[in-house]
Amino acid sequence: MIAQPYQLYVERTDRTRNMSRFYAMSIEPNLFGEACLMRRWGRIGAKGQTMIHHFEREQDAVKLFLDLTRKKRNRGYCTPSGSSR
Template sequence: MISQPYNLYVERLDATRNMARYYAMSIEPNLFGDICLLRRWGRIGSKGQMMVHHFGRENEAVRLFLDLLRQKRKRGYRPRPSTPT
């Protein structure tokens, strides 16, 4: 069982380079009791790609989640800017 939810969605936007990318991650249990880290990425508006990592313990998944988050922050990914309503 997962102790707390882990969900992340970040974007990297650069109009001068025609760049509009997204990166999403979540940690979820599967039907067999394993912990899975789901990663999705691609150009905003496209289906993109997906990768699933399977772990026996939650702390291993969290460690990879945080490492990937650090890497994406270094590359310029940021949370989606909020739009006023």
């Protein structure tokens, strides 16, 4: 059981470099009660790629979630303005 919801959706755009990217993450339980960190990324408007990490302990999933969040913020990703995601 996941103690609290973890969700993130950020974007990075740069018109001069024709860059329009998104990055989304969430921690959700699987059928066996394990915590899964689900990651999705790609060009805004496209399906993108998906990766799922399985963890026995929720703390490990949260640690990776926070590490990836920090890295994305440092690379210029931010919450889209005017969005309720």
